[in-house]
Amino acid sequence: MTTTPRELAQRYDAAAVEPAIYERWMAADAFRPAAEAPPGADRFVITQPPPNVTGALHIGHALTATVEDIMIRYHRMRGDDTLWVPGVDHASIGAQFVLDKIIATDGESRASLGRERYLERMWQFMKDTRPIIGEQHRRLGASVDWSREVFTMDAGSARAVRVAFKRLWDAGLVYRGEALVNWCPRCLTTISDLENVHRDETGTIWTIRYHLERDDGTPDPDAWISVATTRPETLLGDTAVAVHPDDDRYRALVGRHAILPFLGRRLPIVADEHVERAFGTGAVKITPAHDPDDYELAKRHDLPAVTILDEQARINPEGGDFFGRDRYEAREAILDQLREMGDLEAERPHQMVIGHCERCGTVVEPRLSVQWFIRVKPLAERALASVREGRTTILPAHFEKVYAHWMENIHDWAVGRQLWWGHRIPAWFCPDGHATVTDAETAPDACAECGRPGSELRQETDIFDTWFSSGLWPFSTLGWPDSTPDMARFYPTSVMETGYDILFFWVARMMMLGLFCTDAEPFHTVYLHGMIRAPGGVKMSKTKGNSVDPLDLVEEIGADALRFAMVNGSAPGSDQRLTKAKLDGGRNFTNKLWNAARFVLGSRPEPAPAPGEESLAVRWIRSRLADATERATRQLDALDLGGYAATVYDVAWGDYCDWFLEMAKVDLRRDDATDAERAATWSAAADGLGAILRLLHPLMPFVTEEIWQALSDFEPAVGDGESLLIRAAWPVAAPRDIDAESAFDDLAALIRGVRNLRTEAGTPAGVWVPLIVDPTGPEAAAALDSGSAYLQTLARVRPIEVRNDADRPQLVAASPLGAAWLAVDAAADTDVADKRRSRVAELELNIERLTGLLANQAFVARAPASVVERERGRLADLEQQLRQLA
């Protein structure tokens, strides 16, 4: 055992300490669950969103990792069987977007490389980029089980994807069909509704004349129907004009035809109730292949769909003379020509919403194609019931409504992506076009419909939407579909934690797929954190240049300080601004802890054979820590992380540092103390520090661990012999010592009162002044006597004269222990007299109010007795104070 304190550096150097501490945890294998679950232990398993493989860590990841790490460290200390599986998501569209840019610098492209070489290049890219996120999570202190690290392109994940899809197929929940889907002409793939982000924009709405057909089939130059459109270029794909059946203006035209400009196509004029008479001209051009509304209408009226755009949104050969032009060029050309022909009747600005590709920002194009769909209604119903019936709880609770609303209005999920990087859909086509779905990696033996041999089958080239594999995460990471020990031990998981922005993308999908695949809710609690915003309250984004790099912050102030800043004063689901002031607060708190530890370690007195009597300070801080332990435990159990942070901050700084350590100094340094008493005080200080370190460890793991090492090094008793804080036990709340707390409160009130007097009287802070106290009674006198050493030092008053004295100056500190005043001449100060008068007035006002309240029969009769009692106590206190001031 070391008996001399380890020297703690004068300044805490987070940048140097943190990586070393992480190494120590790794070396001790502290993150991995035991080989077998400890008997009787509760289970606590985190489900986390795997970050995109290509993305550098941003502040949102930092918050995610912090919140999860707090939970897992807390439960680990509780002795629970904990697991937190780390990993990265292959992010197919995102990764391709990044890689496309990289290879473009070499003059290459997807097309120039081809699928096979492109994928080789991608795997090579993965080797470089995959470890980055993990390394960054280490810097934040994330105590994940690295031995179970998962990549969603690993074989295990791939198998889970195939098996899940095959089961959905077998259950009749997968179909292939033609539909109008969201198409990104730049990424060259389908995207889901969720990835199609709508933005308000000011566009133009044009009114165009379609001439009516004459009996001889030619357009009538003098008769037309005017249609309004925001997308003139799509007229090339028009196959009808629609009006409302009850619209008198057009009733006569229904059944006749208009002639499409440029192409001369005959357009039937149809009546449909979905047409809004008041909008535009009341007549709508119908482009089934390029507008979702029109597509639906065309189905009702059995109209053909003509696709006029190619995959890059250029006019295809169907567009006649406009063939080859980009959609916007074509728009201008068409407008010019219509204008020339006199058929462009009007144009005016128009407010509208336009869908953009979430990834690249390109305007999304509805595109008619054959796609794989998952029929999600039945899945959604189950997922909805789980939340409605409380088997899964969402925090904060109001997101349950958001979740329900989305689940109730869900559309079938187009899961296919025309990309290369990702899990290829395990469907195989025979030359006759029959699809066979398999859960094997290789081709099925034969076509399920016509029996053609496997050698003639060709695999689907589409891959899965990344969220399909992410949706399997909670169990695919544990070895599903096999019945692995991990599945049995860790599934279903406990808390799924993420930002509310991916509630639909991911949480909803996990719920649906989890219930379908495993017949169990994949987690019992969904904890959604808010977004971190820039100081102005605006969204952080790299393009705006207002984003902060969490790693820069870690480098500058340390991971602990950043973690504290992000969690303190935050509430789940609420956005927060990360300001300099907040970050400084975290850094300052780290510094405070460090210095408190330096003091404790450096002030150890001579060892004493037997511990002496415990002082008021010791009894008081024990009780405060017991209270904090009880509250912190309750708050962590309720996932109230902001409350937990506030609790430990307050007890550490406000109670332990500001009051206890100052009182402990008095006890350690007073001349009349025995060695035994000093030893008792110090050992309580060390114990208190140990308790604070334990309470704070989930939030600020590094600095607490570093201090713990020094503390437990030469005082193993504090740590129960556990050399690593990460493995130490979470404290058990001891009973409160109400007597000590109330004795302390009385004394502290007096000390504050005297300090206040000094300030008001303008007594220089360093000067010792004599104090006179007139105690309220014998008990107060006794308390005063035993607390006089504290009072002297903390209020810097000496000597203290205790006497009953009716002759009081203007300046008096009123307290439960008695009236006190400084033996200095300050009475001449009129300012002081004013202050006293206003204090008396305030007291009288409050006494009046309380007297009135207590005279109210209804209050006394209906309020709980404890409340009435408390008000009576308050009134008595106030009356006593008033007497002291008189």
Added chain:
RNA sequence: GGGCGAUUGGCUCAGUUGGUUAGAGCGCACGGUUCACAUCCGUGAGGUCACUGGUUCGAAUCCAGUAUCGCCCACCA
């Protein structure tokens, strides 16, 4: 067009099942080289809890409505 959330001292935010004197940090004012810490210590000022009405002995908290801001969802050309 629907839905959700927010509105608390100068700023950023907490506020547990309604309990009567609404908290914190920062900022501000004043004073401090008290041997852990100036990334600190002490003292203080500052709020009719957006507004209106209701329920209640009692409302920042529950209910209804209004206003402002923000977010999400949505197939009106």
